[in-house]
Structures are given as C-alpha cells and as structure tokens.
Amino acid sequence: MKISRRPTRIEIPNTAMGDIAFNLLIFFVILARAQDDSHLHWDPAYAEKLASAGQSSVSVLVDSENKLYLNGQEIGISQLSDRIEELLGKAPAGKRTVWLKVHQEILAQRFEPILEAVSEAGGDLVHILEDKKKPSK
Amino acid sequence: MLRKLKRTNKFLVEPPAVATGDIAFNLIVFFLVCASIQPDSGHKQTIPRSETQNEKKENEPQNIEVQLTRTSVLINGATVAIPDLAGQLRSLFSGKTLPEDRIVVVKSQKDTPYRHWIDVTTRIEDAGGVITLQIEEERQVQLPNE
Numbered sequence: 001m002k003i004s005r006r007p008t009r010i011e012i013p014n015t016a017m018g019d020i021a022f023n024l025l026i027f028f029v030i031l032a033r034a035q036d037d038s039h040l041h042w043d044p045a046y047a048e049k050l051a052s053a054g055q056s057s058v059s060v061l062v063d064s065e066n067k068l069y070l071n072g073q074e075i076g077i078s079q080l081s082d083r084i085e086e087l088l089g090k091a092p093a094g095k096r097t098v099w100l101k102v103h104q105e106i107l108a109q110r111f112e113p114i115l116e117a118v119s120e121a122g123g124d125l126v127h128i129l130e131d132k133k134k135p136s137k
Numbered sequence: 138m139l140r141k142l143k144r145t146n147k148f149l150v151e152p153p154a155v156a157t158g159d160i161a162f163n164l165i166v167f168f169l170v171c172a173s174i175q176p177d178s179g180h181k182q183t184i185p186r187s188e189t190q191n192e193k194k195e196n197e198p199q200n201i202e203v204q205l206t207r208t209s210v211l212i213n214g215a216t217v218a219i220p221d222l223a224g225q226l227r228s229l230f231s232g233k234t235l236p237e238d239r240i241v242v243v244k245s246q247k248d249t250p251y252r253h254w255i256d257v258t259t260r261i262e263d264a265g266g267v268i269t270l271q272i273e274e275e276r277q278v279q280l281p282n283e
Contacts, residue, residue, distance in 0.1 A: 019159045026166050045252035047259050053179035099179065104252040108205070108245040111254070112272050119184045126179040127255060 037061050037072040042103040046132040053126050056097040058087045060118065064103045066110060077113050084121035098123035180259060185269055200269070201229055203261065205245040210257055222257065226264035241266035 040063045060080070061069040068075055070083055088096050098118050102111050118125050204211040210222055217225055230239050241261050245254060258268055 015156075016159065019156075019163060022163055023166065026170055030170065045255045047180055047255055049259075049263075050178040050180055053177040099177070102251045104250065106251045107247060108249040108251075108254060109247040111251055112245065112270065115184055115270060116272060119186050122186075125182045125184060127182060128177045128179045129255065131178060 037069055037101070040069060040072070041065075042101055043105075044101065044128060044130040045104040047127075047129045048132045050129055050131050053099060053128055054097055056099045056126065058084055058097070058123065059099040059101065060084070060114060061101040062103055062106050062111060062114065064105070066103075066106060068114065077117065080114065081117040081120040084118060084123055088121060088123060094124070096122060096124045097126055099126055099128050101128045180255070182258070182262070182268065200240045200242050201226070201266070202242045202244065203257065205243065205249045205254060205257055207246065207248045207250065208253065219256065219260070223260045223264040226261060226266055230265050236267050239265055239267050240269055242269050242271050244271045 037059055040061055042061060042063045059071055061072075063069065068077060068080070070080065071087075075083060084098060088098075098121075100114070100118065102114075115125065202213055204214070210217050210219055212222070212225055212229075226241070233239050243258060243261070261268055
C-alpha cells in the first residue's frame with residue numbers, strides 16, 4: 001500500500017514585514033550619506049552668532065593630524081580645487097555651498113591654501129563652528 | 138419574571154509581547170539616526186577669487202591691513218587688543234559706505250592657529266569689513282649649474 005505524503009504548507013511569517021522594511025529603510029538612509037566624515041577626529045573652533053550651515057554636497061575637513069579630506073576621502077591640496085569644481089558641477093549660485101571643517105589648532109600655512117582652493121572652485125564657503133555660548137564639552 | 142442577565146464573557150486583550158524586542162530595537166536605531174544627523178552650525182564667508190599680484194599699483198586705494206600673528210593682531214602695523222578690534226575698524230570705516238572701500242587685507246603668519254584666525258575674521262566682518270586674503274606664494278627656483 002502506498003502512503004501518500006501530505007504536503008506541508010510552509011508560510012513566511014509576515015508579522016515582522018513592517019519591522020524588516022523599516023530597518024532596511026534606515027540602513028539605506030545611513031548608506032546614502034555619502035559625505036560621511038563622522039569617523040574623523042577634529043575639534044571645531046568657537047564663534048558667536050552662528051547660523052544653520054544648510055545643505056551641502058561638498059565637505060572639506062582637516063583633522064587633528066593635519067590630514068585633508070574631501071567628503072571623507074583623503075586628498076592632496078593640489079587636487080582639491082579641481083575635485084570641488086567637479087562635485088559642484090554647474091550648480092547655480094547659492095547652491096554651491098562648501099562646508100569647511102578645520103581642527104581649531106591647524107595653522108595658517110595649512111588652511112589658507114584650502115580657502116584659496118575653495119574660492120578658486122567657485123564654492124560658497126561655510127565654516128563649520130561651535131557656538132561660543134554653548135560649548136558641547 | 139424578568140431576570141437580569143449578567144455578562145460573563147470577559148475579553149482579555151493583551152499586547153503581544155513577542156514584538157517588544159523588535160520595537161525596542163527600532164526605537165534605538167531611530168534615535169541613533171536622529172542624533173547623528175544633527176544640523177551643523179556655521180559661519181558663511183565670502184572670499185574673492187584669487188589673483189596674482191606682483192607689484193603694487195600706484196593709484197590703488199589704500200586698504201586696511203590686518204596682520205595676524207600666533208596670538209596678536211595688528212591693524213596697519215599697530216598692535217590692537219582683540220576686544221578693541223571691531224571698534225577700531227568701525228572708526229576706520231566711518232564715512233565709507235561702498236563695500237570696495239571697506240576691504241580689509243588679512244595677512245597671517247604661518248603659525249596662526251585657525252581658532253585665532255576665525256575669531257579675528259568674524260570680528261572684522263561684524264565691523265562691516267570685506268575680507269581679502271593675502272597669501273605669500275612659495276616658489277622653488279633652481280639655479281643653473283655653473
């Protein structure tokens with residue numbers, strides 16, 4: 001006598017679908033932040049009367065070890081102007097913001113050529129600073 | 138005889154405890170993301186495009202020159218205390234309404250730290266000055282072998 005096998009129905013549990021979708025969404029949002037330089041160490045300088053830095057697709061950073069980064073990638077000063085120009089493309093005036101994050105102890109011989117390069121590339125310079133009235137530490 | 142019927146069926150509704158871990162995890166991730174995308178605060182600065190200047194033109198108007206050393210500031214060669222900088226510049230700007238008359242040439246020594254530079258340049262801008270940088274160019278010249 002042949003015993004027929006009863007097919008077992010296996011269903012993927014769909015209770016957690018919402019959670020999975022939400023986690024995937026957050027994961028891709030974090031990945032999409034291309035200019036992530038949060039892993040770099042720098043202490044901002046202090047100033048008063050600061051405004052919101054707005055949005056920018058270009059971020060130039062000089063860390064505490066005097067290294068220069070463009071959107072989180074190490075770069076040499078000689079390439080900086082061309083790379084910024086490339087990233088800004090044909091963006092109209094007002095949308096050519098370049099964030100400049102310089103460690104507070106970096107010397108003029110290092111940061112002045114960077115200012116020059118940003119100006120050469122036609123970027124609108126915004127120094128990222130900390131408010132003097134409410135230091136974070 | 139009327140008899141009052143007592144409802145005996147009580148519904149027990151309990152929140153499903155299975156998803157508590159997921160909810161907690163999602164909340165942690167959500168607040169982590171929120172904390173990491175805090176908007177930055179900054180200071181906008183307009184610096185004119187660079188041009189090479191070999192010699193000073195005779196008819197060129199005299200701009201105010203601010204020199205920065207590691208710890209001090211000089212206006213046209215005279216040392217000024219940093220808190221007095223804005224006041225002194227405002228008095229120099231009196232009667233000058235055009236932005237081209239309010240140009241301040243900033244010359245920094247190589248060892249000027251960024252925090253000092255930012256402090257001084259923001260004070261110049263607060264006083265109504267238009268910042269221009271003067272950067273000395275270093276060139277290597279090879280002498281011909283004799």
